[in-house]
Amino acid sequence: MKLLSLRVTEFRKFSEPVLIEHFDAGINLFTGPNEAGKSTLADAIRTAFFERHRASLPQLCPWSDSSAAPEIQLEFEHHGHHYRLAKRFLKRKRCDLSIDHQRFEGEEAEQQLKQLMGFQHSSRGASDERDWGIPGLLWIEQGSAQRIADPVSHAAGRLQEVLERMVGELATGTGSDTLIAELKQQRYQLLTERTGKPRGDYDKALNRCQALEQQLAELDQAITHYQARVDELARLKQEQQDEEQQGALIQIAQQLEAARTALTEWQAKQQQLSSEQHAIATLDRQLALLKQSLDDFTRQQQQHESYRAALSTSQQTLDEVKSRLTHAHTRSTAAGEQRRQHQRLLDQARLRVDGFQRQQQLTQLEQQHRTSEQQLTRARQLAHDIQEIRQRKRELSLDRAAVTALHEQQAALNDIEIEQRVAATHLHYQLDADQQLHLGEHVLSGTGDTQLIDITRLVIPEVGILTITPGGAGLAQLSERAEAIAQHIRQQLTQLGVTSLHEADQRLAKLAQLDNELQLAEARYSDSAPQGIDALQQQLAALESDIAQQRKALEHGPAQDSNAPLPDLDALIQHQHELAQHSEQAEQQWHQLQLDAGRAEVEHQRNSEQLSRLVTALEAPERKQRLATLRNEYNELEHARQQHQQRHATLQESLASAPLTLLEQDVERLSRSLDKSRQRETQRRDSITRLEGELSSQGAQGFEEQRAELASEHARQQQRVSEFSRRAKALQLLLERLESKRQRLVQKLQAPLQEKLNHYLGILFQGASLTLNEQLVPTLLERRSATGTHSEQNELEALSFGAREQLGVVCRLAYADLLKENGHPTLIMLDDALVHSDTERLGRMKRVLFDAATRHQLLIFSCHPDAWRDLGVDEQRIDTLIQGK
């Protein structure tokens, strides 16, 4: 198709007519600034085709002129035919189409156009994008180059036809798609779309089936349980019956009774045994007594002999003791005499020694008396001396402190005198011999010095009187002070009773001496009479008394032969002591023997009596009778004991053969068994009652009938599930088959279009490929990555606006190629397309467009004339096209 000319009158922006008289077969570039009317021009072409001339479209009027009659006239060629179209809207509406020399008018003309170009008219009002078909795809409106899916789908019918014609195959029309959609819908009623899991009624049936299985399992369990309990009941009843028949309980009771009897018997025997034991013990005691009696008889007989022997022995002993007694008496008498004699000797010796000792004591006392007398004399002298010294001390007593104070006063006076001498007027005189002078009261002669302290009168005999007044200041005061002190000293001395200080000092020294004497005397005194003179006098008196006593004793004592030697008293005493001991020993022996003799005599007497008693007893007549009786009795008891012993042994044997513990255990075991059996019986009875109760209530629930009903429903649900499953499988199979077939067909149909696409894509992106969906809409771009190492896929929607715009144009050109090859009219319009492309991409797009222009007529509207300068075509500025300017 080739547009030849276009005339637009009173159309929207253009109140003035616009005329394009020539279109190039390839690219036609229309330029102009914004608002210049580029889009209006593109719109005019669109309107001429898409809008019905009868439609009410006031928006077509120029703004300034509501009475206008917008008109579009255009001429084009297609397949060697010449087309002329004139359409007027709103006023004097017309549509005229001439094809070569054939003319069409009104709706007929519009029908022709629709068929030729491949679009639809809207039923009423302005046309809709959905009706635009092929031109809607190829005529890109401003800013919509990137929109591809919708325009393609609106043109799909015609494109599909074209492709089918090219491939020579039928896709069973649109029917197959609705078939698939219907099958999908049916499948969706059974299975989820994505995962293909059961849903809806199918799912419900499955769930119901499972729930029923669960319930069935539970019921089965309940039934099994029920049956098990029925069996348990039967077993218990059988057991009960069996035991009743066998009388097991009675048997055990009888056994128990027997065991108890055995135990009682055992206990009786035990008692018997112990009574036997008791009897034996009693007999034993009696036998022992009898034996003792019998022994007594024997012993008496034996005693007779021993008594005789004892009597003889005691007689012998008695004789012996008596003989010894006589001897001992003799010895004792002799020792006593000897002792008495020596005692007299000793007494005499003692008297002699006593006299001698008393004489010596007297001498000693007299000596002591003399010494004491001397001491007393001396002590009396010393006491007198002490008295005397004390008297003298009292006479000389002087206050030592006062003397010390006087010495201090005297020292002060001396100091004053020294000051006076220093301050005094010195008078040196050297008188001629025997010349004298009177100085005061003093008489001066010879040579000498004196000092004048006071006003002194010097009388020079013969000459007169010189009154000398010492000139030194204070002398007078000194003199006064000296006089005062001297006065004080004098008074003190007077008080003390001394004439001078020197005398006082002497008296003090005398006193000190006296003190020493006194101390000495006192020490001597205490030596001589430590307890005083009175004590000495008493001592003396005592001594005198002792002496007198001794003298008296001596006068009364035996006469002493002072020449005779003194006896050895100690040896005598010693000897006396030995003699005494000897005597006492002898005496003691004698006494002892006396006692022994007495005892021997008593013993002998007793033995003799004992023997006589025994002899009397032995010779008694009843004794023999008694012995016979005892012997008899003993034998009888012995016999009885043997019998008891035998019985005891028998009993013991019998008891040992069946031990008590075993018998007791028997009783315990059997009574326990009886208890247990009774317990079991009770438990069984209880169990039976309980089971019967439970079973009767459970039986009423009709488990098996319920189960049968559930099983029926389960079977039905399974049937239902299997029907659903079969249907689902069938649908699945059908859909798989149909869809895979369609997919293969689509690929086959798309092949020519893909070829065209690849041609342009090769120019834009080297090695890229574009995937189309079933509706022929491009969806996926695959190209090499920036690094070139791998290929990357992009959803078309995810690409940048510029890239989408470029791909939008490329796809449209490919569709156009396809259409062209099928003899379909192709006119391509780009209204301000590709404005978002960078220079490099735009360059490639220009190559694309240039290439396309070799097959199609292209109308490019742009406000960027510079961008399109290298397209190799002349630009036509819109403003130059407006007539009348």
Next chain:
Amino acid sequence: MLRLLHTADWQIGKSFGQFDPDEASLLAQARIDAIGRLATLADQHWVDVVLVAGDVFDAQTVADKTIHRVFNAMQAFSGQWVLIPGNHDAALAESVWSRAERLGAVPDNVALCLTPQPLVLDALKLTLLPAPLTQRHTYQDLTAWFDHADSPAQHYRIGLAHGSVQGVLDDSIDSANPIASERVSSAHLDYLALGDWHGVKEINPRCWYAGTPEPDRFRSNDSGHALLVSLEAPQATPSVEIVDTGSYRWHQQHYALRVDSDVDALEQWLASLNDHDVVELSLEGTLDLALHHRLERSLNQAQGRVRSLRLELHRLRIAPSEEDLAQLAADGYVGEVIDELKNEQHGEHGDTARDALILLADLLGQRRDEEASQ
């Protein structure tokens, strides 16, 4: 002269799980109704005693109301009934029978023989020897004691037992609960009334299975009857009359379909059925779509008419003809798919392929009809 009505295997409480709920409840009700018919029959024929040879109940734990319904249904005959337990309702320590007695559901004219003891009915000069099952399964002959059981002179000796006569029936029934085949002679019985086998069966002139009075399975075994037994005198040979008591007829049918006339024959047979028929129908063969369509219509009609129609269709194949395809306008790849599925019907997943094919054909048919109506 002694007149007996011999029946067995009522199997009350049996459910028919493979059927729809409404069908199943009707079939269950029919078993209760059969008791009523037996009672009426007994009444009409002046029967002296009705013998029920075990399996009165299908299970031990049936609902109380089921127990009541059974005994209520027996009201129409006020004469003597004698029942023994079978393997389904054995007289266990706790059983449906002990419950029935507890519930006070058992009327006075109904004797339950729960222990192997003679039941002497002097008025009838009849000594009944029952062999009740007291365990779920026994492997000893419970009728053995009949041989040594005393009975008054001039009394009829009638045995009542439930089990399988050894060496007579095939192995398909319970081989437990055996009964010696010569029991009648060894125990000098005038008649031995047996239960367990669901069809009427004569073991010898004095020994019969009465079968169940209401059929309950497709397997054909001559069920749905009771036996009217007449004895002129003790030791006389009994005369046995088979009486129909069944309400539903159970059919198990197979048809091979290849051509139109085959379908004609099937349709004819289906037309003969009514709401007393319970049918299990299996079909095989290969049909084109048109014929399949016709078959479906006929089967749908029959479903509405008979009590129950269960179908086995998995051996049926669909082979769309050229005409079918032309009619369906299944061109392009849809046509290819139809071809594939047609061939796959014989393969491993043949059923799925056939279902898919029918589904697709239905859809296309619908579309065609819609287009035609537009």
